[in-house]
Amino acid sequence: MEIVIKLSQFLLSLSLLIILHELGHFIPAKLFKTRVEKFYLFFDIKYSLLKKKIGETEYGIGWLPLGGYVKISGMIDESMDKEQMALPPQPWEFRSKPAWQRLIIMLGGVTVNFILAFIIYIGMTFAYGDLYLNNSEVKDGVWISNPVVEKIGLKTGDKILAVDGNKIKKFDEINEKILLGKEVTVERAGAEQKIALPVDFIDKLLKGVKISIVELRVPFVVTGTEENSPNKTVVQPKDIITSFNGTSIKYADELFALVKEVKGKTVPAIVKRKDKEVAISLTVNDSAKMGIGYAGRLPYDNLEKLGLYHVSKQDYGFFESFPIGIEKGKNQLVGYGKQLKMIFNPKTGAYKGVGGFAAIFNIFPNTWSWEVFWSITALLSIMLGVMNLLPIPALDGGHVMFLLYEMISGKKPSDKFMENAQMVGFVLLITLLLFANGNDIYKAIVGK
Template sequence: MEILIKASQFILSLSLLIVLHELGHFIPAKLFKTRVEKFYLFFDYKFSLFKKKIGETVYGIGWIPLGGYVKISGMIDESMDTEQMALPPKPWEFRSKPAWQRLIIMLGGVFVNFVLGVFIYICLMWAYGERYLPNENVKDGIWVENELAENLGLQTGDKILTVDGQKVKKFNGLSLEFINGNKYEIERNGQVLEQQIPEDFISQLMDRGKDAGAFLYPRLPFVISNVSENSPNINADLKKRDIVTAINGKVIKYFDEAQTELNKNKNKDITITIKRGNETKEIPVKVTEEGKLGVALGQLPYTDLEKLGYYELADIEYSFTEAIPAGLKKSWKTLTDYMKQLKKIFNPSTGAYKGLGGFISIGSIFPAEWSAQSFWEITAFLSIMLGFMNLLPIPALDGGHVVFTLWEMITGKKPGDKFLEYAQVVGFVLLIALLLFANGNDIFRLFK
């Protein structure tokens, strides 16, 4: 059922984005009296799931869910209709239109993607506002409990100040900042230190596996999730969501402080103080030779940590007029972050190519339960990503056509039809190779 819910959201989001993108080409084509022969959601190689001709255009749904297209008369595109291109140009064909009209038609899909992404983000800011843990409110620093964070040179208690000279606003955005960044500043024991982010950091992050969890956490309380069956404290009065607040009378605020005290009392009987709801209890327990209590560590949501006085969250509401600049800012950050990641993907030494994913990766980012907020947040991100990808100067993409049209407008020389055909084939081969690599990564990770 979980897979079905994720897949349904992915197909719905993808279908919406494809239809609107192609509509961005369709509308200016019609305005400039250019014939549109087909308008398709998904590809229809050999046959269609549905098709209906209205006027001069066939509207349909293909069976290969890899995208969609509009077939515009007199244009070298994925249909590779060389027979039509061998005939003399007709007034209604794309190739007969002025270069500026062709440029607008080709940019229409990208324009719609960017406008849609911005519009969704504005609406999300207006409807839900923002709720997050400000990085500046993590006053006692971070908790370092994994090798990756240690390899970065981080220590428990460090306060992360900037990444690439930019102040970090949201704590839950730190992972992305480190992925995109090259250096960072921390405050440690009153001193400000600058550290380099290893070039292969993304590779190390990917090698941890998708179930490894975040590599950075704020310092957290010692919350008990459950007591293991072989624990020496199996019969102790310990329950789920108990919070350890003291060990042998010494006040404990964070788990790392508790672990330090437990290491001092290996193989000893001690007394811990726990907070259970509004009740406080002292419970005798046994510490193992490894400095453990034999319990699983639990984690409370930030809202509960705020109620307990650990962290203060930012809760921002926007009027519609206030949501406009907030949505624009969110859109710009989404775009620039994606550009930074793409740059690292093309640098083999970063190992970022390991994170390149296809349909499984994209589908997996949707939640297992329906959430309108999550659905539209992901759709906005995908819309901006799709707009940028289509602007890349690859012949089979809109960006390739834009480059050739701009060349014609600047030089006054139009590329020949044969050149455009060959360029389309090369671009298509590149896209297929990228598609196979990305989805191959997905399959490899599944088996791994």
């Protein structure tokens, strides 16, 4: 059932983005009286799952869910319809329209992607408001359990103050800002110090274990025990370990450090169970394991109930949601632009983390949440818009590049040149597609 929920979210999001992107081309084409021969969700190579012709346009659903397209008459695109292009230009064809109209048609798809993302962020702001943890609330610092992050100098208990000189206001901003940053300012033992991030930091993270850069310090809340655990009958789900071997415990990371010191021993401990303190004994095996599962991440409202952090909740009215939602969209757009820049810089090694359809599929959770669904869809819409603007022939950005050249120089590239450019673009796109999905396969094989 979980895989069905995950797949449903993936296909719904993908279909929504494709249809609206192609509508962005379709609507201005119709407004400028340009004939649209096909409008397809997914690719219909050899055959289609569904199709119906209405007027001059065939609408359908293909079998290959790698995208979608509109086939516009008189345009050199993925259809490579050379027979049509060999005939004299007709008034309803794309090639017969003024350059400014062709430019609007080509920019329509990415324009819709960006508008959609901002509309979603505005809607989410109005519907859900903001639930966040102020960075100032993290008074005991963060938890650093990633060996790669420890090696560059960050330590558990550090208070993350700023990245690249920009003050961190919300805890949830930390990981992304560090990932894209060059220098982190921390407070350690009451003193500020700066830690430089290596150029290949992302590459090091990709080679390491899958652990967040920075984690919130949380209590050790028991979720269950392993089948052969010596503590199977000792602890219960929802127990909170508050003392271990005579030492008070506030956070799970403190317990992990103490467990390493008592390998192969049974020591006294105290757990908080239904608002009562219960004395127990915990056994640690020779590998410094107790066989006890714990809740690594807890919802913010749970953490507030435990008295660890004060969580901020901000609701917005309809008109208030507009500037807030637009700001969120702008931040995501700028952030993705920075990520793309790092991917194209070989020194960072970020290109090794590029994923294909499997990576996108895995972003979606196993449980249905409209808030999460719309958040992911908005991000994917921005990604689709930015990627389509890349000046690669066969992408919208490639067509825009040649149209701008035509408008500036007054010279229209020949059909032969455009056909060759389209083929080069296809080769580049196929190479990128193979690389991205090859990365997915490699990660699946090696387990990273």
